Amino acid sequence: MNNPVVKLEKLYKSYYLAGNKEVPVLKDINIEIFQGEFVGIMGASGSGKSTMLNILGLLDLPTEGSYQLNGIHTESFSDNQLAEKRNEAIGFIFQNFNLFPHLTVEENIEVPMVYAEKSRKERRRFACDLADRVGLGHRLGHKPNELSGGERQRIAIARSLSNSPAFLLADEPTGNLDEKTSKEIMEMFHELHAAGTTIVMVTHNPEYENDFDRLIRLRDGRVVSKEEFLRGSHA
Amino acid sequence: MRKVDLLRLSIHNLLLHKIRSFLTSLGIIFGVGSVIAMLAISEGAKKQALKQIEAMGINNIIVYTKPPSLEGKNATDTSKQSMVEELGLTKQNLTHIQKMDNVKEVATMRNSRKIAQKGVTQLDVKLVSVTDNLSNILGIKTTSGRWLTPVDNANRSMVCVIGKNIRRKMYNLGEQKIIGSHLRIKDAILKVVGIVEDGGSNTVPEIGGINDMIFFPQKTSESLFKNVAIESAGGRSFKMTQIDYDVFFVRVKNTESIDHTARRIKAYLKKNHSKTKDWDLIVPLELFKQKEQTQQIFTIVMASIAGISLIVGGVGIMNIMLANIYERRKEIGTRRALGAKQSDILNQFLVETVFLTSIGGIIGVLLGVGISQAVTHYAKWPTVYSIWSIVFSLVISSAVGIIFGTYPAIKASKQSPIEVLRSE
Ligand SMILES: Nc1ncnc2c1ncn2[C@@H]1O[C@H](COP(=O)(O)OP(=O)(O)OP(=O)(O)O)[C@@H](O)[C@H]1O
Ligand SMILES: [Mg+2]
Numbered sequence: 001m002n003n004p005v006v007k008l009e010k011l012y013k014s015y016y017l018a019g020n021k022e023v024p025v026l027k028d029i030n031i032e033i034f035q036g037e038f039v040g041i042m043g044a045s046g047s048g049k050s051t052m053l054n055i056l057g058l059l060d061l062p063t064e065g066s067y068q069l070n071g072i073h074t075e076s077f078s079d080n081q082l083a084e085k086r087n088e089a090i091g092f093i094f095q096n097f098n099l100f101p102h103l104t105v106e107e108n109i110e111v112p113m114v115y116a117e118k119s120r121k122e123r124r125r126f127a128c129d130l131a132d133r134v135g136l137g138h139r140l141g142h143k144p145n146e147l148s149g150g151e152r153q154r155i156a157i158a159r160s161l162s163n164s165p166a167f168l169l170a171d172e173p174t175g176n177l178d179e180k181t182s183k184e185i186m187e188m189f190h191e192l193h194a195a196g197t198t199i200v201m202v203t204h205n206p207e208y209e210n211d212f213d214r215l216i217r218l219r220d221g222r223v224v225s226k227e228e229f230l231r232g233s234h235a
Numbered sequence: 236m237r238k239v240d241l242l243r244l245s246i247h248n249l250l251l252h253k254i255r256s257f258l259t260s261l262g263i264i265f266g267v268g269s270v271i272a273m274l275a276i277s278e279g280a281k282k283q284a285l286k287q288i289e290a291m292g293i294n295n296i297i298v299y300t301k302p303p304s305l306e307g308k309n310a311t312d313t314s315k316q317s318m319v320e321e322l323g324l325t326k327q328n329l330t331h332i333q334k335m336d337n338v339k340e341v342a343t344m345r346n347s348r349k350i351a352q353k354g355v356t357q358l359d360v361k362l363v364s365v366t367d368n369l370s371n372i373l374g375i376k377t378t379s380g381r382w383l384t385p386v387d388n389a390n391r392s393m394v395c396v397i398g399k400n401i402r403r404k405m406y407n408l409g410e411q412k413i414i415g416s417h418l419r420i421k422d423a424i425l426k427v428v429g430i431v432e433d434g435g436s437n438t439v440p441e442i443g444g445i446n447d448m449i450f451f452p453q454k455t456s457e458s459l460f461k462n463v464a465i466e467s468a469g470g471r472s473f474k475m476t477q478i479d480y481d482v483f484f485v486r487v488k489n490t491e492s493i494d495h496t497a498r499r500i501k502a503y504l505k506k507n508h509s510k511t512k513d514w515d516l517i518v519p520l521e522l523f524k525q526k527e528q529t530q531q532i533f534t535i536v537m538a539s540i541a542g543i544s545l546i547v548g549g550v551g552i553m554n555i556m557l558a559n560i561y562e563r564r565k566e567i568g569t570r571r572a573l574g575a576k577q578s579d580i581l582n583q584f585l586v587e588t589v590f591l592t593s594i595g596g597i598i599g600v601l602l603g604v605g606i607s608q609a610v611t612h613y614a615k616w617p618t619v620y621s622i623w624s625i626v627f628s629l630v631i632s633s634a635v636g637i638i639f640g641t642y643p644a645i646k647a648s649k650q651s652p653i654e655v656l657r658s659e
Contacts, residue, residue, distance in 0.1 A: 050657075059572055059653050080576050087574020094656065098569040102251055114240050115574040159573070 003071055004032040005166050005198055006056060011065030013051055013221075025051045027221045029065070033167070033200060038193040040211070041202045042229075043218030049202045050171055052218070056200060057090050057169045058082045070166060087115050091160030093170035097152045099144040105131060105155050106140040112162045130158035134188065150181035157188060167198035175204070186211060236579045245586040249594075259555045260595030262548020263635060266541055267596045267628045271603020273537040274624040276610060277530060279617035284526045290437035291519040292372060296485040296497050298332070298504070299440045300324050300478055301515040323513050324480040331503060337487045337496040342369040343453060344482040346442045356405050361448045362420060363481075364456030372484045373437075375445070380414040380429030387428075388452040395451040396429035400444075418449070423459050425451055439482055440517060493520055545631065548595070549639035556588055556643035560650075567647055568655025581648035588640025589633055596632025600625050 013026035025048045033039055041049050054060040055067065058074060067074045069089060077085065086092075091112075099108050109127040118126075131137045134154040136147075144152055153173060160168055170189070174182035186208065193199055201212070209215060217229040249256045291297060300323025333341050345364045369375065370382045377396065387394050395418065397405075406413050418425050434445040442448075485500070487493050497518045504514050560567070567580055607618035 054653050057572065059656070080578075083571070083574055083576040083579075086572060092572050094569075098565070098572075098656070100566060100569070102247070111570070112573045114244075115236055115570075115576075115579060117237050120239075163574075 002035055004034050004068075005070060006031070006033040006200075007066075007068040007071075008032075008055075008062075009066045009068075011055070011062045011067065013048070013055060013060070014063045025221050026055070026062075029223060031216060031223065033198065035198055036193075036196050038189070038199045038211070038213045039201070040208065040215045041200065041218065042204070042206070042209070042215060045204075047218040048221040049218055053169050053171050053200070053202055057092060058086050083115075087112055088163050089166040091163075091165040091168040093153070093156050093160050093168060093173045095172040095175040097144070097149075097156045097176075099152055099155060099159075101144055103143075104140065105136065105142050105144070105147070108144065108155055109159045109162055112159065116163050126162060127158075130161055131155075133161075134158045148181070149177050150184055153177065153181075153185050154188065157185075157192075161192075161197075167200060168192070170199065170201040172202055172204060236575070236582070241579075241582055241586055244583055245590050248583075248587055249590055255555075256591055256594075259552055260548075260591050260598070262544065262551045263592045263595030263632050264548075264599045264602060266545035266548045266635075267599025267632050268602035268606060269544060270538075270541040270628050270631070271600055271620060271624060272606040272610070272618075273534070273541055275603065275607035275618040275620040276616060277534050277537065278619040278621065278624075279607075279611075281527070281530055282619050283617050284523065284530070286435070287437065288519040288523040288526075290373070290434065291517070291522075292374070292484065292486070293520050293523075294486050294490050294493070295372060295519060296487065296493065296500060297440060297517040297519065298324065298483040298485060298500060299515055299517075300481050301441060301513060303511045303513055320476050322476045323478045324483060326479050328504065328507060329480065329483065331507075332483060332485060332500060335496065335499060337489055337492055339486045339488045340368055340372070341486070342366045342372045342484040343480045344369065344439065344442070344484070345453070345456060345478070346481050347456075358401070358404055360401060360420075361443060363442065363448050363450055364453045365450050366453050369450070369484065372486050373445075375434070376432045377429040378432045379411065380427070382429055383450060383452055388454045391455045391458050392452060393423060393425050393455060394428045395425040395449050396431055397427055397450075398431050398444075398446040398448045399433045400446040401449055402430050420449075425449075440515070442481060490520070493518060497521075545635055549592075549635040552588060552591060552636070553639040553643055556584065556640060557646070560584065560643055560647045563647075564650060564655045567650055568652045571650075571652035572656065577648040580650075581644045584644035584647045585637070585640050588644065589636035592632045592636030592640075593629065596629045599632065600628055603628070 008029050008031045011026060011029040012024070015023040015025060017023060029052065041052060043049050051060065055062055058069075058077070062075070069085065074082070074085070092098075100111065103111070106124070106127045109130055110123040113123040113126065128137065128140065131140055134157055136151060136154055136158070139147065139151065139155075144155070147155065157168075157173075173189075174185050177185060182205075189199055189201065190211070215226075217224050217226065219229060302322065329341060329343065332338060343366050347362055347364075365383070367383045367385050367388055375382065380396070382396055383394065386392070397413075397418075402413065405418075406416075413427055413430065416427050418427060431445065431448075431450070438444050485496075487496050497516060501516055504516070505512075508514060570580065604620060607620060610616050611618045
């Protein structure tokens with residue numbers, strides 16, 4: 001089998017409250033994610049899904065354990081190295097889109113490329129291609145508030161793809177959308193998956209259980225089996 | 236992040252809130268405006284003072300006859316009525332001063348008010364008899380004709396050179412026609428041989444502006460009029476005063492020791508005129524130094540005010556940038572998630588602040604130039620602004636941006652991206 005894109009080993013994450021009170025959030029996480037996989041993360045509210053995604057996205061650092069990205073240990077990365085990796089290897093998609101309201105669709109898609117120091121010409125060409133790919137090539141000059149929620153999320157997806165990252169991280173990308181639009185967005189992820197993109201998605205919605213190649217179930221910060229998970233949720 | 240993109244981003248953000256950006260930089264605008272105006276006004280005042288003093292001569296000591304104050308005079312008047320009274324600088328004084336160590340030469344001036352007549356035009360003029368070296372010592376130049384010569388003096392020639400205002404008031408002829416024409420003063424008739432160029436506000440102590448003078452040779456004067464002036468005292472009694480000279484313009488050899496020479500002249504005159512102090516002495520260089528000192532105090536006060544307004548402006552900008560950063564924390568977090576380094580965020584906000592203050596500085600420069608123009612126009616004060624003061628203000632305003640923009644920018648760059656993305 002090929003090397004994993006992401007490999008977490010014995011990973012722990014705790015938050016520390018005032019007075020050094022420890023709040024353990026993730027416990028003994030061991031996960032591998034491979035090239036081309038579409039992985040779902042599910043779990044109750046507060047089970048640590050977002051925390052895990054933040055760590056995968058190099059926005060947050062584990063308290064203990066190791067995280068290898070494409071075979072490289074990231075624990076000792078400097079802040080600049082982390083930023084560079086986020087920029088070139090990871091595509092973020094947020095529940096509330098997080099588009100820049102004062103920038104046009106095209107400029108929004110270009111932002112990661114600006115930090116990658118790509119030329120304006122190159123950025124423009126690539127932004128047009130990506131907008132076409134998410135079916136919004138005709139909306140390049142619009143501002144985000146002139147778009148529907150579904151369209152906004154598609155722009156966010158286009159933006160996440162702009163530096164051709166190793167994988168996409170999506171935290172409840174359909175959480176703010178109605179059912180029909182959610183389906184369209186899921187459809188879009190399936191298209192990307194079919195084209196070979198590696199995707200990790202957090203979701204609450206049990207309906208999507210069968211959309212993923214593989215499902216990681218979290219309970220109280222631990223990865224659990226399907227049986228354990230169901231038992232837990234019944235209890 | 237490339238520099239072009241950094242600049243574009245900052246300009247874009249400033250233009251998003253034009254009014255706010257403008258209001259934010261008001262402190263800088265007024266600060267820089269007052270710096271520019273202050274420098275222009277004080278430079279102008281300095282230049283004017285320098286010009287005046289230069290006209291009196293940096294190498295000169297001016298000694299002049301100064302009638303004692305009225306009370307003292309009245310007391311002597313009643314006791315010694317209708318006697319010819321000796322007053323002021325004497326021939327003996329002149330020869331003594333001329334022989335002093337550091338003295339190069341002395342020009343003299345004697346004023347007698349006379350009515351000058353040209354055809355039907357009558358004019359109360361300052362008719363001054365001078366030595367020919369006066370033009371050298373005071374740097375007097377003629378626009379037409381010539382200045383007085385040693386030959387004029389030796390021959391007691393009936394010639395004169397007239398000042399700018401005399402020429403304007405008495406003649407509506409062209410300058411060429413004036414040269415060679417004749418002026419009648421009492422019973423004497425003087426031929427005009429030259430016209431002096433505009434002396435500006437250049438004045439001689441106790442006599443007045445050189446533009447109002449008619450100059451003629453000292454020896455001519457001695458043979459024409461006895462050096463006696465008739466003055467009316469209080470309208471009732473008349474008094475005769477004999478004054479040999481009104482002014483000595485003493486040129487020194489070495490400017491370094493001009494103070495020493497001035498002290499020696501003072502000491503000598505004090506002894507020689509021990510009864511009443513009917514003389515005084517000016518060292519233009521000293522005057523200039525004094526003026527410069529008061530000017531300096533003025534400049535320091537103004538600079539402090541300008542400095543304080545720049546600091547207040549800077550603190551205002553810092554405040555608004557901090558609020559701005561709080562408002563845009565979600566943008567910052569998102570940028571960080573998409574790959575912005577801390578330095579990218581820091582630079583973004585720092586460049587924004589520096590842009591704001593620099594543009595404020597440019598507007599301030601225009602405002603300052605406007606203010607000094609207005610001052611020149613309405614208050615008739617001369618103002619001088621140098622490229623240097625403009626460059627200085629622009630550097631200062633950028634520096635204010637860096638000083639007061641760094642803390643907010645660092646704060647923005649240190650924000651943790653997760654905290655920001657979490658908060659809704
Ligand atoms: N900065 C923090 N300081 C202290 N505790 C935190 C912090 N961030 C998260 N937590 C805690 O960590 C736990 C996991 O939070 P996380 O956001 O990962 O949950 P989640 O699974 O994403 O929940 P949801 O489905 O509601 O989004 C929660 O109990 C939360 O209170
Ligand atoms: Mg969450």
